[in-house]
Structure formats: C-alpha cells, structure tokens
Amino acid sequence: MPFYTCYTSEDALSADQRAHIAEAITRIHVGHTGAPRGFVRVLFQESAKGDCYTAGEVADFGMIRGVIRAGRSAQTKEALLRDLWELLQTVTGLGDHELLVSVQENPASNAMEGGEVLPEPGQEAQWMARH
Amino acid sequence: MPFYTCYTSEDALSADQRAHIAEAITRIHVGHTGAPRGFVRVLFQESAKGDCYTAGEVADFGMIRGVIRAGRSAQTKEALLRDLWELLQTVTGLGDHELLVSVQENPASNAMEGGEVLPEPGQEAQWMARH
Amino acid sequence: MPFYTCYTSEDALSADQRAHIAEAITRIHVGHTGAPRGFVRVLFQESAKGDCYTAGEVADFGMIRGVIRAGRSAQTKEALLRDLWELLQTVTGLGDHELLVSVQENPASNAMEGGEVLPEPGQEAQWMARH
Secondary structure (H helix, E strand, O other): OOOOEEEOOOOOHHHHHHHHHHEEEEHHHHHHHHOHHHHHHEEEEEOOOEEEEEEEOOOOOOOOEEEEEEEHHHHHHHHHHHHHHHHHHHHHOHHHHHHHEEEEOOHHHEEEEOOOOOOOOHHHHHHHOOO | OOOOEOOOOOOOOOHHHHHHHHHHHHHHHHHHHHHHHHHHHEEEEEEEOOEEEOOOOOOOOOEEEEEOOOOOOOHHHHHHHHHHHHHHHHHHHHOOHHEEEEEEOOOOOHHOOEEOOOOOOOOOOHHHHHO | OOOEEEEOOOOOOOHHHHHHHHHHHHHHHHHHOOOOHOOOOOEEEEEEOOOOOOOOEEEOEEEEEEEOOOOOOOHHHHHHHHHHHHHHHHHHOOOHHEEEEEEEEHHHHHOOOOOOEEOOOOOOOHHHOOO
C-alpha cells in the first residue's frame, strides 16, 4: 500500500499515458504523504465499452481508487483527491460527470509488504531500516 | 459514489439483463437512500469459468459489491442488501450458496465527484446547487 | 465473505497452482478464524504484462486482498497475513518487493450470504442452524 487502481474504458489510454499516470500518482502520493516511493503501486484495469452505467445509462467513465494507510489528515486526503482528479481529467479529457476519484483507508496493520506488517504513517524510517 | 460492481461469470448476463440490473441497482439505491441518481455507477466485471472458488472448489458465483458513503442506518443497509440480493438472484437464477451481496462504507470526504469532495448523506442539496 | 481476490500477471499461475492457492487460502482462513469453509471465496484476477507499476516503473506483482468480517484480533490478522504471504511467495516465486497481502475489514452487517445478513464472528452456529 498505497495501491491505486486506475479504471478506464479499453484503449482509452496509450502506453505513454499510462506511464505518465503511474509516475504522476506516485509523485502525488509521495508529495502529500511522505510515504516511500517503493510502497506506491498502480494497476490499470480496463472495461469494455458498455460495461459501465451512470444513472442507469451506459456511460463512459474514468476512475482512480486508492487503498491507502489510514491516518492521513482530512487536508492531506483532499489535496490528494484534488491532484488525482486533475491528473485523470487532464489525461483522459473526460467531463466532470464521467470521473470518480476516491481513497479507501485501511489500517497499516492490515497489510504486509516485504514480509512484514506495514508501519503506521510516520513510522516508516525504522521499518525501512530493517529491510 | 455509490459505485457498484456486479461480478458474474462470462456470458452469464445478456445486454438486456445488464441494462435491467443497472437500472434496478440505481432505483434501489436511490429509493433507500435518497441519493441523487447521477451519483450511482454500476460496473460489470466478468470472470472466466474456473476463476472463482468457494470452499476450495471451483464454483459459479454472482456478486454485487457496492462502495457507498458511510452514514446509512442499519435498517437502510439491510433493506438495500435484501433488494440487491433478490435482484441478482432473480436475474441470474443462481442458488443461495452462489451469491454474495455486500456494501463497503467510505466517508464522503474520501471521494470526489464533479471536481469536489462529496457531501455527507443528507447534505446533497447545497452541493448539487453549486454544480 | 471472506472474499479473497488473488491478482497476478496473466499466465503466472497454472490451473493446478490456482487450485492449490484456493484450497490453501480456505484452510488458512478457517484455521485462524474458525469461519465456516462455505463462506470462503477466492477469485483469481489476471493483469496483462505492463498493467502494474511499482514506484512509477512497470513491475511484476502478486497480490492477495481479502475482504473479511471485522472483529478479528490483531494477532489473528497478523497470522493470517503471514501465512498468505508465505503461500503466495512460495507458489509464485516472486521477491519481497513484488508481493502485497492485505485484508479489508467489513462489518458482518454489511454483507449478505444465503439471503441473510451475515452473523458476527463467533455467532455462526445459530446462523448456520437456520440454513
């Protein structure tokens, strides 16, 4: 963690756009939270045309959903959401009603990286020193 | 949000059945929560035969998982689960042991729509007025 | 619930390896929590090469993410994570930096199986007797 999934319609993103989004999400997350870059994962998941409905009608959409460690301030989370929103909108060109950006918070103790339960936000230094 | 994902085996649902499910989930969610229709998204995700196991054995399955804003009452959530269950069972014809319906609650402040952090349940009117 | 999703690159797992993982996850979950086997579901989800980035670079990865009923002790969850980690690493041969294992906790009242809202952990006997 953090583990970000970027959902779009198939063929919505070129390989270059994916690489740009992956790097930007990593930079945005690290910038706002101070988490180590090596923790940040981004998975791209495509849907076929017609797989997504909004308000009961088939609709194009783009979504970033991140599962992040719990414990970030409301200000940090809003800044994170805002930058992710702008990123996704800029790259996809989708309208305000076609985008969704969210984070789900999960306690650090509910995830394992490198064979060890994750440190709480702010306790990374000791944890990293052990790896 | 709400963002519902409907998981089934590939080819389990026709295009008409998908449209019916998408409309029904939208109506069920709005009916029980009063949320604006435009917030309700439904994504269909198919698995290949053999991708899902129950109790360690390959098994057919159908699942609806919704990520909804936190703050609904237990009664509202149970009514929601009950209607989603009946919908999924009626359309797929799957048995009681082949279905799973759940919601994950996420604070409104953890999601952004229309470029703005979501309002708490019940505070939609002001929020919508700004859009 | 529990609902485990095992994410890997396409073709990373043979059919035999999947069956082994599904059985092992079921055994691990039941062993640590006492939950009924029939509740344990495992879905395999593959990504194309290049769909996953770590630290902004394309990277191989394997992940198990379980959505489990809330209310397990920290000790139970850590034991669960540890066994899932060892399982995934043994089967995939991936390195410590290519793996992620986590659980998301969801209150029993947010999920329905068998047409009924799930029992709290420890209250399964009465619930099962009704089915």
